[in-house]
Amino acid sequence: MNRTPLPLEEAQARVLALAALTQAQETPIEAALGRYLAAPLLARRTQPAADLSAMDGYALAPGDLAGPWDIVGESAAGHPFAGAVRLGQAVRISTGALVPDDAGVVLCQEDTKRDGNRLTLTGTPPKPEGRHIRRKGLDFRDGDTVLPAGTRIGAAQLALAIAAGHGALSVHRRPRLAILDSGDELIAPGLPCPPDRLPASNGAMLGAMVNGLAGEVLRLGPVADDLHALDAALVRAGDADVIVTSGGASVGDHDLIQPALARWGAQVDFWKVAIRPGKPLLVAKRGAQVVIGLPGNPVSSFVTAHLFLLPLLRAMQGAADPLPREAQAYLTEPLGSGADRREFIRGWWDGHDVMPRPMRDSSALAAMAASNCLIEHDAHAPALKAGDPVRIHLIENGGSA
Numbered sequence: 001m002n003r004t005p006l007p008l009e010e011a012q013a014r015v016l017a018l019a020a021l022t023q024a025q026e027t028p029i030e031a032a033l034g035r036y037l038a039a040p041l042l043a044r045r046t047q048p049a050a051d052l053s054a055m056d057g058y059a060l061a062p063g064d065l066a067g068p069w070d071i072v073g074e075s076a077a078g079h080p081f082a083g084a085v086r087l088g089q090a091v092r093i094s095t096g097a098l099v100p101d102d103a104g105v106v107l108c109q110e111d112t113k114r115d116g117n118r119l120t121l122t123g124t125p126p127k128p129e130g131r132h133i134r135r136k137g138l139d140f141r142d143g144d145t146v147l148p149a150g151t152r153i154g155a156a157q158l159a160l161a162i163a164a165g166h167g168a169l170s171v172h173r174r175p176r177l178a179i180l181d182s183g184d185e186l187i188a189p190g191l192p193c194p195p196d197r198l199p200a201s202n203g204a205m206l207g208a209m210v211n212g213l214a215g216e217v218l219r220l221g222p223v224a225d226d227l228h229a230l231d232a233a234l235v236r237a238g239d240a241d242v243i244v245t246s247g248g249a250s251v252g253d254h255d256l257i258q259p260a261l262a263r264w265g266a267q268v269d270f271w272k273v274a275i276r277p278g279k280p281l282l283v284a285k286r287g288a289q290v291v292i293g294l295p296g297n298p299v300s301s302f303v304t305a306h307l308f309l310l311p312l313l314r315a316m317q318g319a320a321d322p323l324p325r326e327a328q329a330y331l332t333e334p335l336g337s338g339a340d341r342r343e344f345i346r347g348w349w350d351g352h353d354v355m356p357r358p359m360r361d362s363s364a365l366a367a368m369a370a371s372n373c374l375i376e377h378d379a380h381a382p383a384l385k386a387g388d389p390v391r392i393h394l395i396e397n398g399g400s401a
């Protein structure tokens, strides 16, 4: 096996190359939230389907802007006016109601005075005169592609799909995930923890990070540093699409993940990436199943899950853009020159500037929990000054793409 750590981009490309698309499923619209469209979404209707009023007021004939007018009827949302509007006539109209045939102006209620069925102008008529009319097809037309394949369905996309006439969407199945954390020192959350033990936090952290991205999540740990226990846990992973392990990925006598995976029949794709934290990342496959072996240190686990696991889960669902998104921010203080691996430094971003946390240890959860971003610091980069631009990844809610 090649043991030279891979550059980050190459390692990510190799993980994405292992991502087999899950099958598409016709899914009731609200259950499609957070999923990725399997095909382009075409509008089944035109929106608005006819010219609608954007204001409460009065519909007038085109060019008939001086008044006074006789009010001859009403067009309310869901209850259109049946007739036409002629010169000297006005139709009471509400927001969202159909503009009557032959009308070309909606006068705002605030610009008028009504006395019985007589209406006079008190303010200024709209300019241009069609200003308060939403034209037919303003939003989209029947047959338009309103969302491309690979779009993640969020609240806005859900509303658009419903407006476009859909009650169900074709989205990819969310991958089944097994989370296997291992280590003799690990104690289940909340139990008494002697000094030679450690609460097992990675399983829950990873479960939280994949929330919404994975379908069924099997929790298989914490498992002891014992080959037979690991064998049994891998059998319990069954046909999970992705198996994520945490811990035991390094070179110690008790780092048994690699031998356990070999016994289970997995083939290593690569081991080690030139990043800090997270160097001992292991990626393997067994048929179509993908194994992402994360280092045990909690910050290393988090960073590698953000950079590899979440993109894999997105890519398996056909995400158009599976890798984490980068943004630019400006350092509040200097950063020393880059180390031998690209570093992901925990930091706090205020919307413009970013403050690197001085604590860089890959076990330090307090500094990570006080951070909302990772700052990329390239290998061997020159020292940076306050105000210099850096690339950041937002990590609130477990990481964003």
Ligand SMILES: Nc1nc2c(c(=O)[nH]1)N[C@H]1C(S)=C(S)[C@@H](COP(=O)(O)OP(=O)(O)OC[C@H]3O[C@@H](n4cnc5c(N)ncnc54)[C@H](O)[C@@H]3O)O[C@H]1N2
Residues within 6 Å of the ligand: 181, 182, 183, 185, 186, 198, 199, 200, 201, 202, 203, 222, 246, 247, 248, 249, 250, 251, 252, 255, 277, 278, 279, 280, 294, 295, 296, 297, 298, 300, 362, 363
């Ligand atoms: N001789 C070398 N030693 C180490 C190397 C190396 O290259 N040569 N790499 C270091 C790096 S970098 C990392 S990262 C760690 C990764 O080690 P493992 O993946 O084998 O992880 P463990 O040794 O099992 O655990 C590391 C650390 O994390 C704690 N841990 C493990 N699982 C959990 C969990 N579920 N919840 C919370 N904390 C967990 C564990 O107790 C250890 O403290 O190896 C270095 N060593």
Ligand code: MOO
Residues within 6 Å of the ligand: 275, 276, 277, 278, 279, 280, 295, 297, 300, 362
């Ligand atoms: O790479 Mo380790 O993840 O630096 O601590």
